[in-house]
Amino acid sequence: ITKEQQALVKSIVDAYNRHQIPQDVTKKLLQEQYSAEENFLLLTEMATNQVQVLVEFTKNIPGFLSLDREDQIALLKGSAVEAMFLRSAQVLSKRMPNGYKEVLKERVRNSGMSEEFMTPMFNFYKSIDELQMVQEEQALLTAVTILTPDRPYVKDYQAVERLQETMLVVLRKLCVLQHPQDPQYFARLLGRLTELRTLNHYHAEMLTSWRMNDQKFTPLLCEIWDVQ
Numbered sequence: 487i488t489k490e491q492q493a494l495v496k497s498i499v500d501a502y503n504r505h506q507i508p509q510d511v512t513k514k515l516l517q518e519q520y521s522a523e524e525n526f527l528l529l530t531e532m533a534t535n536q537v538q539v540l541v542e543f544t545k546n547i548p549g550f551l552s553l554d555r556e557d558q559i560a561l562l563k564g565s566a567v568e569a570m571f572l573r574s575a576q577v578l579s580k581r582m583p584n585g586y587k588e589v590l591k592e593r594v595r596n597s598g599m600s601e602e603f604m605t606p607m608f609n610f611y612k613s614i615d616e617l618q619m620v621q622e623e624q625a626l627l628t629a630v631t632i633l634t635p636d637r638p639y640v641k642d643y644q645a646v647e648r649l650q651e652t653m654l655v656v657l658r659k660l661c662v663l664q665h666p667q668d669p670q671y672f673a674r675l676l677g678r679l680t681e682l683r684t685l686n687h688y689h690a691e692m693l694t695s696w697r698m699n700d701q702k703f704t705p706l707l708c709e710i711w712d713v714q
């Protein structure tokens with residue numbers, strides 16, 4: 487890894503760690519009561535927080551702010567769901583003590599989200615957990631997800647592809663260094679991004695089923711997902 491690639495990884499990992507879900511949100515998971523209403527409000531707070539964290543992290547990806555302004559928006563809107571599931575998978579897979587995981591499962595289960603979304607979501611969490619990614623890999627994989635050039639409405643495809651390529655080159659080197667015993671590790675990481683894309687569909691249905699029950703989203707969530 488070259489000096490400048492090391493600098494790139496450091497700035498991305500610092501940004502990734504700087505913007506975490508505040509403890510009070512995760513603490514509330516354990517405290518608030520379990521009504522469907524209360525659960526939905528908690529998940530809304532979590533999702534809103536995740537989107538705020540995503541925007542701050544993305545602004546710190548070297549080169550992102552020099553992209554066309556409208557393309558920046560298109561990338562954020564196009565990757566928000568995937569980035570959110572990726573980060574919550576990473577948070578669930580390690581930092582949260584086991585109690586949180588079960589509690590989150592319960593709250594998600596009793597928030598008006600129908601069972602059909604639970605399985606793919608928790609399968610994804612499990613497949614991320616199995617990878618036991620280090621924080622550099624987590625941060626870079628999130629950056630790679632955000633810098634996916636084939637999102638709707640992206641105009642300068644090449645510019646985004648160049649940025650993503652830079653991240654992929656570093657990520658591949660890191661994987662080789664970090665997992666010398668598993669030459670397929672990098673390929674498995676990228677395989678998770680394919681699985682992640684399938685969650686977009688489930689998420690859209692999740693939003694629709696919540697809206698059917700007249701649940702209110704926050705303005706930020708309405709804006710990023712073009713609802714209401």
Ligand SMILES: CC1(C)[C@H]2CC[C@]1(C)[C@H](OC(=O)c1ccc(O)cc1)C2
Pocket residue numbers: 526529530531532533536570571574594702703704707
């Ligand atoms: C862990 C998750 C990624 C999983 C369950 C909660 C999440 C934060 C997310 O919730 C929403 O998208 C969501 C969207 C709108 C809303 O009002 C509430 C939650 C889906």
